[in-house]
Amino acid sequence: MSRLIIRKVAVLGAGVMGAQIAAHCANADVPVILFDLPAREGDANGIVGKALDAMKKLDPAPFAARDRVRHVEAANYAGDLARLGECDLIIEAIAEKIEWKLDLYAKVAPHLKPGAVFASNTSGLSINALSAGMPAAARSRFCGIHFFNPPRYMPLVELIPTADTDPATLDVLEAWLTTRLGKSIIRAKDTPNFVANRVGVFSILAVLHHTARLGLAFDEVDLLTGPRIGRPKSATFRTADVVGLDTLAHVVGTMQATLPNDPWHAYFKPPEWLQALIGKGALGQKTRCGIYRKQGRQIQVLDLGLQDYRDSGGEVFPDVEDILKLKNPADRFAQLAAHPHPQAQFLWSIFRDVFHYCAVHLGDIADNARDVDLAMRWGFGWAQGPFETWQAAGWREVAEMVQDDIRHGRAMSSVPLPPWVFEREGVHAPAGSFSAEDDALKPRSALPVYRRQLYPDRVFGEAPDERGDTLWENGGVRLWRRADQDARIGIVSITSKMHAIGDEVMDGMLEAIARAEVDLDGLVIWHPAPFAVGANLQQVGEACRAGQFELLDDMVAKFQRSSMAIKHAQVPVVAAVQGMALGGGCEFAMHAAHRVMALESYVGLVEAGVGLIPAGGGSKEFALQAHAMAQRTAGGDVFPFIQTAFQTIAMATVAKSAIEAVQLGFARVSDDILFNANELLYAAIRRARGMAESAWRPVLTDPAVVVAGRDGIATCELMLVNMAEGGFISAHDYRVAKAAATALCGGEVDSGSRVGEQWILDVERAQFVELLKTEKTQQRIAHMLETGKPLRN
Structure with a gap:
């Protein structure tokens, strides 16, 4: 298979992700059939119709132009499954319940076009377990395809093969996603939450833990964890509201259920206040109330001390502000770790624990360190990934600081850094990026599609771009x-x-x-x-x-x-x-x-x-x-x-x-x-x-x-x-x-x-x-x- 010709796409599930994946395919002039359950009354395609109407009002807009909606057809599982035979790519994007997905696979499998590629847009479920629900003849063309929200704007797509996925099928799908939909691809292993969510959700859990440990306010933390440290303006708690507190809790729950032996397992649970918000239906942006809420023109934030909302504000301690302005990252980390103010200790702690987590799990979750860093850039909007941040600050010096904190019980886990950390001067080099699994540097993908990228995103320590x-x-x-x-x-x-x-x-x-x-x-x-x-x-x-x-x-x-x-x-x-x-x-x-x-x-x-x-x-x-x-x-x-x-x-x-x-x-x-x-x-x-x-x-x-x-x-x-x-x-x-x-x-x-x-x-x-x-x-x-x-x- 040298080229994947996709004349039409089917998307199963007209929820937030499914509808917006369909919209982005339509942006790319690929006609789409968007499926969902039949409505209980009125138009059988009413659920999909409402989803399409809702997207017209969203800002940022899922459709690149208003007329793109004409390229999305509404359909339902009861009367239209035969139309799957028209489609070359089927993307399943229903709720993250494996039993629901397997039930749907059994219904749609008889209608699939021979040679069609079938992919699940799961954010963390086992792709091999899902593949078992497909007919044996279709498993070679089944894989995971994890888009990030919103699909039009977020570049990352994680591709996850199963033991049976045909490598050539994955290669041509990667090329199509890269050029036709404009995506940046990471090949992920079939581990819970894959690469970006595994690291990103742990990063959020580390913030939650150290926020509580140091008695910081949510809006104070968002001031610290936004652009000042190379993260998006939405920082941490605003991001949780945007993602949806229920969605965050679900992803955390997946880690809790599927990673019982993880050295950080004790932290894989939503805090009580978060569970209480979810119980009240305060799910974040989609319900207009979560960690933050808007009262008139004023943005308010939940204050756990008051057990109520107050006007948001906060400020960064002047010494910490000065430290964050230092140009030398080695100086920044050394001064943050040494400064007694809770904000400084907070910042050093969240970086330290993410470095620690990524080093211990690199071989488990990713092919190489570059994939981890780019996944965090493309999927979470970080200016630098964890490994390149570490390497830029002085690999060995930071490693010694992390190990010292582990030794003295200051880190979230007592598991030591792996030996390879002290055998290297970094994980990125002109020859490639380090693979813990193979104990070797891995070059970039040699797929022909990447020859079209004359200036791809580079990580710190990689070979510099050709200047001409x-x-x-x-x-x-x-x-x-x-x-x-x-x-x-x-x-x-x-x-x-x-x-x-x-x-x-x-x-x-x-x-x-x-x-x-x-x-x-x-x-x-x-x-x-x-x-x-x-x-x-x-x-x-x-x-x-x-x-x-x-x-x-x-x-x-x-x-x-x-x-x-x-x-x-x-x-x-x-x-x-x-x-x-x-x-x-x-x-x-x-x-x-x-x-x-x-x-x-x-x-x-x-x-x-x-x-x-x-x-x-x-x-x-x-x-x-x-x-x-x-x-x-x-x-x-x-x-x-x-x-x-x-x-x-x-x-x-x-x-x-x-x-x-x-x-x-x-x-x-x-x-x-x-x-x-x-x-x-x-x-x-x-x-x-x-x-x-x-x-x-x-x-x-x-x-x-x-x-x-x-x-x-x-x-x-x-x-x-x-x-x-x-x-x-x-x-x-x-x-x-x-x-x-x-x-x-x-x-x-x-x-x-x-x-x-x-x-x-x-x-x-x-x-x-x-x-x-x-x-x-x-x-x-x-x-x-x-x-x-x-x-x-």
Whole structure:
């Protein structure tokens, strides 16, 4: 089996996970049949229907665009099981009760398509035990496939084979999940809770234990266990609420029931207060009450001392805050361990016990240390996994500190560190990562799909990434190439902070394009996310305060020249977009000959948020789009197409996915959308090469573009009048929106006038500079720079 062709997927179970797995398959243009029990009354598919309706309201959204829901069909077990014969992959995602799963397998097995892959999305049940419920002939195509919640956004999927799973089937399934669904795969052993949950849940249990031991408050602990130590903002107790306190208790219960000989078994039980919350139905976010609850606008937290909720707050002890700011991780751990304050002791303790647990269980739960570290990054959002954190802080020094605490009874378990810990200087090296089971370094997977990932996620101590050959660079841009991919396709990377576009970036882009036209066959604009956050507001704000409006006019003119150089370059320029492409970043992407976009690209012309309009060619590009679309209609009227663009720009609408970016006009239907961002550069280089080989040439813009003119501006103003009278926009919002309408409609000219591309650029530049002269726009820029948030004035 060299390739897995999946034309249709069935998902069994329309609960939170099943429904969202179905949604993500639909995002990837894979049609899905979503099954659940038949409803007791009304529409037999009512349970699935309610699940689909609920997903439309979720934020973050499971669907990458609203129309994706059309690719999910509702079905039920009573009347539709025969439709399983249409499906190449069946994912079971019902409740975590093995008897329920086995009962369902017996019902669906007769209807499976020959050769179909069947996978259970269990978070910790034995895959071999589940496999026993399948017909013998189907067991070679059965495995575990553990998605993390929410499936669209969380990269990790754990693949768990059974003793009977065909290795080739697992290989092609891994490749499909990696590229088609954009997932990061860990091959897990069939042990309780697999890799990420095994370590992650133990980490939570360690936090629970040391929170109680040291008498810390829940909100205090969340201040300590969030971004300050490289963990998500939701930290520990907020994360428990998001996951669901009942779900957490279930996973802990699985460890308690299935790991009786674990040296930490005494801690594998939910505390009494957690069981009491579950008993009251306070399950966390899904019931709007758990460890935290919201009262009006105030977030409250459970206080065990008060036996009631109080307003959340808390603070980090100043000494501890200072220690956490130390750049050297060895110094951080040494000072935390030595400091008497409970917060310091808490932090050292939770790290120590996770290091201890992972070292003892590495051979049991994972193929190698890299898999543990990446599983915690991808599944729990840790900045570094436990082993790389340990190694970065000094492997032997930390090992001695841990062993000393074990010896003196300060650790959660008395089991000693395994001998291999003291025989090594770390677990990650350029040659690979340590496998305790094999007592050897293991290299990365050699599956062909990973050749598409030129810059995969690396762990501390692993071989560094290939930086390529620099062809030219300045303070804002680097022009380089990877000779191992295509030496004649250049890569231009913006190197400024947050990839903001200032003078050096514009100069660099112009120079890079000029050099590419002479020496290269194509150019790719790529760098790790974000793509670009727009113009350098700091430079703009300083020029405004100095009253240098002629300088600003020149700056905008240079921005326009940069965009036009991208558009009219004599070699194909491909924009590889990932993360935020806002304002000027969006305009750079819009002017490229082609876009290769990661699904999770957030694209928009957001200038209205700081009292401005797009002036790097974004308004002009929408005007050109309107002209082109109008030419295909009977009346040739451009305004219906301008109206949509006007609303998008005036409302500073941001596409929440690459699919939405196409729908909003920031990208084209012909552009490439990749689900795995690590494949972006590989695909963009090959797209540029293909365009060069197919005799690509820059588009010639129609010299007589029909614009909406005064009538178009007036019609846009009618919408604004209604919004202003209703109190939805301020007077300055009105002015900014009218400027956007003026640029989109080609200025104060007769409706239906024909103008050139440069005319529209001149109009949008003039409107932009006039807005910069206003006090309220200057206030908005200053407020954004100071707070990072828009000002409504």
